[in-house]
Structure formats: C-alpha cells, structure tokens
Amino acid sequence: MDQDENALKHATERLKSYAAQFCALRGNFRHFPQIIEETGVSGFDGMLVDIGVSSHQLDDAGRGFSFMRDGPLDLRMDTQSPRTAADIVNTADEPELMRLFFEYGEEPNARRIARAIIKARATRRIETTLQFADIVAAASPKRGKRHPATLVFQALRIAVNDELAALHDFLAAAPRWLKPGGRLAVISFHSLEDRIVKQTLQHLSAPFLDRPEWPEPRKNPDCVLKLVTRKPVQATPQEIEMNPRARSAVLRVAEHLPA
Numbered sequence: 502m503d504q505d506e507n508a509l510k511h512a513t514e515r516l517k518s519y520a521a522q523f524c525a526l527r528g529n530f531r532h533f534p535q536i537i538e539e540t541g542v543s544g545f546d547g548m549l550v551d552i553g554v555s556s557h558q559l560d561d562a563g564r565g566f567s568f569m570r571d572g573p574l575d576l577r578m579d580t581q582s583p584r585t586a587a588d589i590v591n592t593a594d595e596p597e598l599m600r601l602f603f604e605y606g607e608e609p610n611a612r613r614i615a616r617a618i619i620k621a622r623a624t625r626r627i628e629t630t631l632q633f634a635d636i637v638a639a640a641s642p643k644r645g646k647r648h649p650a651t652l653v654f655q656a657l658r659i660a661v662n663d664e665l666a667a668l669h670d671f672l673a674a675a676p677r678w679l680k681p682g683g684r685l686a687v688i689s690f691h692s693l694e695d696r697i698v699k700q701t702l703q704h705l706s707a708p709f710l711d712r713p714e715w716p717e718p719r720k721n722p723d724c725v726l727k728l729v730t731r732k733p734v735q736a737t738p739q740e741i742e743m744n745p746r747a748r749s750a751v752l753r754v755a756e757h758l759p760a
C-alpha cells in the first residue's frame with residue numbers, strides 16, 4: 502500500500518514475477534481497514550510499514566521534496582491531495598508557520614524564519630524549492646554542516662502529508678488486524694515518528710498501568726502485544742555505507758499475544 506501512484510507502479514514492475522502473491526493498493530495507510538476491504542483479507546500474519554519519504558520522491562525534482570534541486574514547492578506524497586507546501590507557505594499566518602516549524606521540525610529559529618517568509622511573500626508568491634530554501638537560509642545563522650533549510654523542509658513535509666496523525670491512526674487500528682502471534686514492524690526515520698511508535702507499542706504491551714493517584718496498578722485493557730525489540734534496531738555501519746539514507750532508520754517490532 503502506498504499513497505504515491507509512482508511508488509506503486511515501480512513496485513508492481515519490480516515484483517512482477519511475484520504477481521500471484523502481490524497486490525498493490527493505493528491509499529493512505531491510516532485508512533487501511535477500508536482500503537483492504539476489496540481484497541477480502543480479514544487478518545495479517547505480519548504488517549511492515551516503512552514510512553516517511555522514498556528515494557524516488559527525494560530524487561525527482563518535480564515533486565519538490567529536495568531543497569538541493571529546483572522544483573515546485575510541492576512535497577505531496579499523494580499528488581491528488583489538495584494542499585501543496587506552496588499553499589501552506591503562502592497562506593498560513595506567522596504564528597501558524599512558527600508552530601509548524603517548531604513542532605514538526607524542532608527548528609530553533611522558527612520565529613525568525615516564519616517572519617522572513619511573511620515578508621518575502623508580500624512581494625512575490627513563493628513557488629519553488631530553491632526560492633524557499635534561500636529565504637530560510639538568509640534568515641538562519643550558519644550551523645554546522647547541515648543545510649539551514651533541512652528542518653524546515655522536514656516540518657513542511659510532515660504538515661503537507663499530515664504524517665504524524667496518519668501514523669497515530671494506523672497504529673491505533675493495526676493491532677486488531679494481527680492474528681495471534683502476528684507481527685507488526687515499523688521503520689521510521691526521525692525522532693518525532695519514533696517517539697509515537699515507541700510510546701504506542703509500550704502502551705499496547707504493558708500488562709498493567711499505574712498512576713500516582715491510583716492506590717495500586719490496574720490491568721491494561723489495551724494490552725494485546727508483546728515487544729520483540731526492546732531497543733530500536735538500526736542499520737549497521739556496513740549497511741549505511743552501501744545506503745547512506747538508512748542512517749536514520751529505526752525499526753521496532755511487536756507481536757500479537759496468543760489467542
């Protein structure tokens with residue numbers, strides 16, 4: 502399942518010798534229960550979600566995912582969704598832009614960058630990735646090796662695709678679809694995503710809950726999983742050498758309890 506039509510075309514071509522075992526479904530995984538209806542599948546032995554942005558998306562300048570290549574300021578994984586990054590950047594007010602850069606990018610200069618965007622767009626609509634990256638760079642003090650627009654681009658991408666809410670929705674629905682002993686594996690790519698995965702899996706695998714105001718711990722009615730990975734699994738240095746984009750990948754796995 503992918504919300505990006507191109508990703509599905511590519512995967513279908515690549516996996517054509519497995520056509521009998523493979524089914525490509527278009528859609529946002531936050532809605533997977535409705536999307537899989539047509540397949541008749543009623544439960545999973547395993548669910549693997551490899552979230553975030555793909556190399557194809559990053560490398561295609563026309564999609565606007567990279568501030569290193571000039572292209573439309575788009576950043577939509579689903580090209581049919583109505584709102585692009587340019588729409589947000591040209592219409593959101595200053596407090597909204599600041600909140601977005603701060604919450605989704607953890608960008609320390611969120612306020613200055615938001616102000617610079619408001620000023621720049623008053624003279625000319627912001628349309629392209631490089632135009633936007635230049636405005637951000639001019640408003641940011643030089644900081645190490647990282648491009649000054651890195652965190653702001655991450656924030657915009659998360660906002661355009663509503664990525665954190667989609668992950669929440671998916672994780673809320675997924676455990677009910679696992680068969681007893683079935684496994685859920687999630688690969689995420691930055692700390693905001695990993696925090697959601699870690700906290701959700703911890704909650705769903707805790708037999709008891711405790712709060713300071715309770716006289717004693719209570720049974721957790723949501724406990725349906727056990728953790729397979731106590732610590733996050735990360736790529737080895739050899740794998741990172743072969744595929745540098747694996748450097749920020751974090752895998753967590755949990756298993757549905759027996760019936």
Ligand SMILES: C[S@@+](CC[C@H](N)C(=O)[O-])C[C@H]1O[C@@H](n2cnc3c(N)ncnc32)[C@H](O)[C@@H]1O
Nearest residue numbers: 503504505508529530551552553554555578667
């Ligand atoms: C890191 S890539 C994984 C690519 C895939 N595993 C492969 O090997 O080609 C992430 C993919 O997830 C898709 N994606 C991210 N969030 C999604 C969501 N909420 N619903 C559906 N697809 C999503 C993106 O469009 C992107 O193609």
